[in-house]
Structures are given as structure tokens and as C-alpha cells.
Amino acid sequence: MTGFVHDDLTVGSRLQRVVCEQITRTQIVQYAGASGDYSPLHTDEPSAVRDGYRGVMAHGMMVMAATECVLAEVIGRDRLIYYGARFRSPVWPGDTLTATVEVTAVREEADGRYVDLDVYTTNQDGVTVLTGSASARIRHPADRRQSSKNGG
């Protein structure tokens, strides 16, 4: 599946794609610079090894952000009302991550139509590194007014 039309979202609709291909230390440093999280666990290999790790690991928030790109394709980021994640396993340089977003519910409420989604990301060995969920309001009264104005 390569994308969704909001009105076609149904329970079980699913989008899966690679979001990070062979993560590099450079990408981790790039994320540290953009996000402001310069923790030695992400930026200082000798320090991370001294702390008992095999080396620097990627930020959980970097994985959450990469995964969000798929979420944005599915529902459009302007409609998101909730996005949450648990970081299940470390992500290391060299890992390739695949994110999956699946519709679990489509709800009609008084103020619009809502969609709930499960989100998860796995590495090249099939280990789940992130699980989460999201909700979006995909249609509300303003959409209908705009649609009528445009003749839709």
C-alpha cells in the first residue's frame, strides 16, 4: 500500500516501509544536533562502552520521529491528536528499521470522525524496537463546510 485517502481508511488498512537504512553514527550525531539531546549514550562511544553498552545507541526519539514519517503518510500530521511510543530495545549503528502503521478503529463521534492506529518498528532481525499508538481526527465539521464551498 502506498498511501491512504482519508475516506478510505478502514480497520486493517496498513502501511509498512523502511524508515532508516543502516543507521550511521553520523546520523545519530545529526539527530543530537537537531534535537539538542547530546547524551554521551548517543554521542560518546568510549563513555557508552564504559557504561556497559556495546557503543553509542540511537535516540529513541529519533526512531519515534522516523516512524512518524509513515504515520504522516497515512493520516496527515495536521490531523493527529495523539502519538505515543514505548522504546522497547536499543537501536545501534548499522540497524535498518521498518515501521508499520495499522488502522485499529474508525470512530464516528459528535465532533467528527476519528481513527486509531497501532504503530510499531522492527530492526533487520525482526526485533521490535518501538511500539506505540496514535489517534487522529480525520474529518470534522469544518471539513464539510470547506467541501461544500468547493463544490465537493
Place this chain on the structure above:
Amino acid sequence: MTSHEFRVEPGHVLAFARAVGDENLVAASPAVGTVVPTTFPSAAVQYDPKHMQGMRASGALADSPHDRGSVLHAEQHFEYSRPVRVGDQLTVEEFEGRRWRKESRRAGSLNFREVVKEYRDQSGEIVIRSRMVLVETEFAVSDGTGST
């Protein structure tokens, strides 16, 4: 509670998009009004005037373990009232949340704590409420809970 301003600037959004491989935003600085990646507000710490002064992190990022082990980022949650757009000027307030403790066979004692942030626009309306769960482990955990 701590508080600081957060201006959503196009160059910052571009740098973030390139770091996470956001193909829709990597080509050029986004125009004012562009909806930003929904986890981008976590980068607001860059605007905390105390952050990385003297090479020391501020707020939740300032945590360090008391002895061995690590402070890992276990969970992150965002609730959105409206999308954040390039050009927004927000105020970020950070609060301490709940604290709890668990025992783990692999990582020893796990001390969890929540950090809650509220992002308000210039009219004082909450745009985002975020909740971060941090866990301080007794020992390093290379293949288990939390990736920070």
C-alpha cells in the same frame, strides 16, 4: 517548574527533517505555516537559555545516574490540540510528574519518573502536552527496556 520560549524556525525544522529522513521536508527550508513533524517540539530544549551552557544539559536531559547504570528514555507521549507550524512562537513549561520503582532481573532496580511539558501559544492556549517517562537503571541494559 521551568519555562522558556520556543520559536519554530524553518532552518531548525529542516535540520531535524534531514536527521530523521523526512523526505517531504529535506529539500529546502519550509515556508512559514508549514506543519512540522509531530515529534519536532521535543527539540524545543535548544531554546532553553540554560541548555548546554558550560556543556551541561538542562531540564530532563540533565539527569545522570547516581552510580552505575544509565538514565534511559522509556516512553514518550504527545497530545495535540492543533498542529505546530513554522513561525509559531510557543512557551514551554516543564513539570515533574509521577515517580515509581520496579525491580528487574536484568537491570536491577528501575526508578521511573515522568516529565510533563506544556506548549502554549501566544494566546495562552495549550497546543501540545507531552509526557516523557525516564528510567534510571541499576545496570546497563544492552538489549532490553528503553533505548533513550
